[in-house]
Amino acid sequence: MAERHRPPLRICLLSYRSNPHCGGQGVYVRNLSKALRDLGHAVDVISGPPLPVLDNGVRLTYLPGLDLYNPEDLFRTPSIRELADPVNLLEWLGVSTMGFPEPLTFGIRAFGFLRNRLGRYDILHDNQSLSYGIWALKDRIPVIPTIHHPITVDRDIAVRSVRSWWKKLKHLRWYSFIGMQIRVARKFSRIITVSECTRHDISREFAIPARRFRVIPNGINTGLFYPMPEIRRDPRRIIVTNSADMPLKGLYYLLQAIAGIAGKAPDLKLVVVGTPKPNGGVVKLIRRLGIGDRIRFTGRISDEAFVMEYARAGMAVVPSVYEGFGLPAGEAMACGVPVISTTGGALPEVVGDAGILVPPADPHALGAAIQRLMDHPDHARDLGMKGLKRVQENFTWRTAAIKTVEAYREVIHAHR
Known part of the structure; x- marks a missing residue:
């Protein structure tokens, strides 16, 4: 019936x-x-x-x-x-x-x-x-x-x-x-x-x-997450959204990756949508790596501000060790942002061939993928378009x- x-x-x-x-x-x-x-x-x-x-x-x-x-x-x-x-x-x-x-x-x-x-x-x-x-x-x-x-x-x-x-x-x-x-x-x-x-x-x-x-x-809520082509993307601006101090979410590895390529990209910036635990592991690692001037935590922000952050970003990174689905990857794709993701858990099912996939817990692989998108803006733009289409057709x-x-x-x- x-x-x-x-x-x-x-x-x-x-x-x-x-x-x-x-x-x-x-x-x-x-x-x-x-x-x-x-x-x-x-x-x-x-x-x-x-x-x-x-x-x-x-x-x-x-x-x-x-x-x-x-x-x-x-x-x-x-x-x-x-x-x-x-x-x-x-x-x-x-x-x-x-x-x-x-x-x-x-x-x-x-x-x-x-x-x-x-x-x-x-x-x-x-x-x-x-x-x-x-x-x-x-x-x-x-x-x-x-x-x-x-x-x-x-x-x-x-x-x-x-x-x-x-x-x-x-x-x-x-x-x-x-x-x-x-x-x-x-x-x-x-x-x-x-x-x-x-x-x-x-x-x-x-x-x-x-x-x-x-x-x-x-x-994916495409009424909330959508491209804003009128806003210029900064190819050296990275966005990540996760629970910063949870080992599962892999932010530690992304911070190590940023430190590893910082010398090649003096204007590289990382925007973390969230708030770190005061004097927690993430804050201590940033201090030890000496990359505090490259990292900005947004704290809690409105949905409108969130979409604006995606619109300005040159790429989104999902460094999770494991995800049961991977909403951050899908939301970034819905905004037309090129995505770098680990293969942790179900992330490959979400990203498919519309992003760059790297092994989890591997700062070197993350850093190489970030460098690749910075060096090849046409490839980054193509991935953003593919990601948007994949969300619209599948999620x-x-x-x-x-x-x-x-x-x-x-x-x-x-x-x-």
Whole structure:
């Protein structure tokens, strides 16, 4: 039966953390919910802090937690009244012992909120909380999760990035929620993931048969990310957007690459969209390499300013060691910026032949690719055009939403 002749669905999209400015979770929730609504479906989003930015017609329900990782009030001490709530107490104890309890506690809160409201929905879509609370609902209503990439990769890279046994233990404690996520993920008959690479890696890391996965690539918001040909590009201006102090994102290797070619390009500049941790590893490395005059951190910027930064850039670099999909690569391509990317994770599936691909964790290869684009501006321009075309033809949120609805209906049918 054609989709247009089938009844619209009532969808509940759950997201334990939906920051619209950092990471991909908030981007996924906003764009997928809008695309589902545009197809005629009713969408409610239930989120913990920080909240997503949603479009008109998508209803938001806020499940407040302690929000102890809020950078404006980091690791605050909760009040006695707050800690009288057992779930809040569990969250505070988890954070106090260097853990990350938010997926667990969000799932408990979601269970309490939804258990008497399940009749409002046809399906629950869990955005990677993989919590016991969501598991507890799956026999009463169809549930499908999205797993963007195996968090075991983040954990292993973080542990290898430090030498001190104490710091290794801290990373292992932080990622201790993974055990819950693996146990819960194994209970679902269907799982959405965003690339063939992540299907393979999650299947291996979580011991889940590959046949249970439905690969649905993310879209790119081309209404937000688009070329601005009236703005002149600076061929020696590089843009990178990532979580600066996360080893997984590879900024350390890009900084080493910049230092390696600085002598050949005295006017080379790197713009980092983000904010470094005060006196963290990135700041210390910049100081040690002596390249502080070439690096600018934007801090948090508006969407309009973000697109302007892309418009001025001569190239975008995605130095990640691993990506489950690679939104920064797709967003740069949508702006017509030539892209240099590692082959970490699913990035080759996004970039294809529309960018330069180099091995991950290789500063020399990154530096050579940057030099190549600076020396050959015609090649850089061609890559920018190819990247824009690739995004327009392959990565739209409408296509992602249509495929997601197909997965919903499959799970709903199997649940009957």
